[in-house]
Amino acid sequence: MKLNTIAALLLTASCLMATAVSATTLTVSNNSNVIVSQDTDWSDFLNFQKFNPALGTLTSVKFELYSNIAGSVTLTNYNDDPADVPVTLDVSVFLNRPDNSNLVLISASLFNTVITVPGGGGSGGTSNSLLAYNSATYSGPGDLALFSGPGSINTLITAQANSTVFGDGIDVQFATTADGYGTVTYAYTPAVPEPQTYGMLLLGMGLMGMLARRQQSRAKQA
Amino acid sequence: MKNLTKLLLAGTAIAGSNAYANVPTQSYTVNSNVIANAKGNTAGLDFSKFNLSLGTLQSVQITLFSDFNTSISVENLSKSSVSTITGTAGSVLTMTVPTLTQTLTSGGSHVFTEAKFDGLSNFAGASGAVFTFSGAPFSSTMSYVDLPTLALFSGLGNLHASLVGTSSSSVIGTSGNTRSLVQPMFDAYGSVTYTYALPVPEPATYAMLAAGLGLIGVALRRRKSP
Numbered sequence: 001m002k003l004n005t006i007a008a009l010l011l012t013a014s015c016l017m018a019t020a021v022s023a024t025t026l027t028v029s030n031n032s033n034v035i036v037s038q039d040t041d042w043s044d045f046l047n048f049q050k051f052n053p054a055l056g057t058l059t060s061v062k063f064e065l066y067s068n069i070a071g072s073v074t075l076t077n078y079n080d081d082p083a084d085v086p087v088t089l090d091v092s093v094f095l096n097r098p099d100n101s102n103l104v105l106i107s108a109s110l111f112n113t114v115i116t117v118p119g120g121g122g123s124g125g126t127s128n129s130l131l132a133y134n135s136a137t138y139s140g141p142g143d144l145a146l147f148s149g150p151g152s153i154n155t156l157i158t159a160q161a162n163s164t165v166f167g168d169g170i171d172v173q174f175a176t177t178a179d180g181y182g183t184v185t186y187a188y189t190p191a192v193p194e195p196q197t198y199g200m201l202l203l204g205m206g207l208m209g210m211l212a213r214r215q216q217s218r219a220k221q222a
Numbered sequence: 223m224k225n226l227t228k229l230l231l232a233g234t235a236i237a238g239s240n241a242y243a244n245v246p247t248q249s250y251t252v253n254s255n256v257i258a259n260a261k262g263n264t265a266g267l268d269f270s271k272f273n274l275s276l277g278t279l280q281s282v283q284i285t286l287f288s289d290f291n292t293s294i295s296v297e298n299l300s301k302s303s304v305s306t307i308t309g310t311a312g313s314v315l316t317m318t319v320p321t322l323t324q325t326l327t328s329g330g331s332h333v334f335t336e337a338k339f340d341g342l343s344n345f346a347g348a349s350g351a352v353f354t355f356s357g358a359p360f361s362s363t364m365s366y367v368d369l370p371t372l373a374l375f376s377g378l379g380n381l382h383a384s385l386v387g388t389s390s391s392s393v394i395g396t397s398g399n400t401r402s403l404v405q406p407m408f409d410a411y412g413s414v415t416y417t418y419a420l421p422v423p424e425p426a427t428y429a430m431l432a433a434g435l436g437l438i439g440v441a442l443r444r445r446k447s448p
Contacts, residue, residue, distance in 0.1 A: 038301070039299075039300040039301045039302040039397070040302065040397055040399065041300065041303040041305075041397050041398075042302040042303060078403075161396070161397055162394070162395070162396055163393075163394070163395045163400060164393070164394045164395075165392065165393050166390065166391065166392045167404070168261075168292075168311070168389050168390065168391045168404045169403075169404065169405060170403065170404075171403045172401065172403070173299070173401045174299075174395065174398050174400050175399055176397070176398030176399055
């Protein structure tokens with residue numbers, strides 16, 4: 001009777017362990033270095049800690065890219081008459097793999113507007129700043145292999161701005177800056193115990209059961 | 223006598239073929255005044271009209287010209303990178319007389335590649351430059367044969383054509399740290415070529431010619447006969 005109870009306990013315990021292990025996906029996040037704000041255009045490297053394979057099986061890699069971008073335009077109208085001046089300023093931030101293929105792309109518009117500037121040397125302008133963000137998740141075998149292993153990996157980050165202005169006789173001055181940083185999040189399945197490990201567990205429990213029986217029978221004899 | 227008749231016939235035949243088969247045409251060209259700076263509303267262009275005593279006006283060919291000398295000044299202000307700056311500039315001249323409107327579009331674009339900011343925002347040095355459009359004038363030519371236009375351009379004195387010059391430009395910069403200034407500069411002038419038919423003698427004139435020649439013939443015969 002007692003033996004049966006022990007065996008049932010053992011079975012349920014091992015079942016529980018097995019189900020719990022296969023359902024769990026854990027994540028680990030690492031922040032990159034920060035590229036300080038500077039005039040666009042620039043290129044630099046974001047360094048990400050790779051995934052430690054000892055933790056388990058990597059299932060996906062998520063990149064989050066951030067950039068604080070700021071831009072302005074200043075206009076001086078040398079015409080006699082007032083002018084309506086269309087201006088646009090856009091910033092793109094690319095995060096690329098070492099082979100230069102794109103991981104994450106941020107496309108942000110700082111402004112796209114028409115500024116009325118008084119004539120005869122009058123001035124006008126506009127400015128804007130924002131935190132631009134985008135993310136992308138990869139689970140292909142190439143990326144899982146690329147971002148696994150010891151140490152860290154450098155990814156190329158590039159910030160580019162594009163300005164347009166329409167209008168004659170107008171002194172136009174654009175200024176744009178951007179910084180950049182990112183976070184990588186690795187999703188993985190924790191290491192699952194090998195069949196041998198379960199064997200050892202069963203063996204150990206079996207031994208304990210035997211010991212308990214022997215103690216019981218000794219107690220009866222005594 | 224036979225020779226004289228032959229001469230008369232030949233003369234009439236030549237005159238006839240000229241009058242009815244090939245109307246002789248001639249042309250001449252007049253130039254307008256030059257408007258040195260044609261941006262905005264201008265004083266207009268004046269063309270000397272066709273002199274009707276020369277013949278019959280058949281066509282008016284108008285050519286508008288513009289020397290396009292707009293300049294584009296740029297400076298890359300980025301301390302981080304080179305900048306590619308594309309400047310595009312253009313002008314439109316619109317000439318109007320009561321019977322027609324003719325336009326001329328001029329312009330072009332230039333691509334600058336400027337190094338990192340050299341510290342001086344002066345449209346010069348390593349990070350700045352000025353480009354001025356130059357070269358042959360832009361032109362547009364149209365021919366008109368409609369009667370109202372022919373009438374308008376005929377007579378004494380000048381025909382005044384109003385002229386409006388507008389300009390447009392754009393500057394596209396990579397790096398988002400650029401300074402630019404487009405200074406429009408283009409002139410305007412025109413020419414008109416009048417093509418006309420020479421006056422053709424009336425049939426009555428030929429009759430007079432024939433009568434005159436006949437009288438000469440008669441006179442010659444009378445001298446010979448005595």
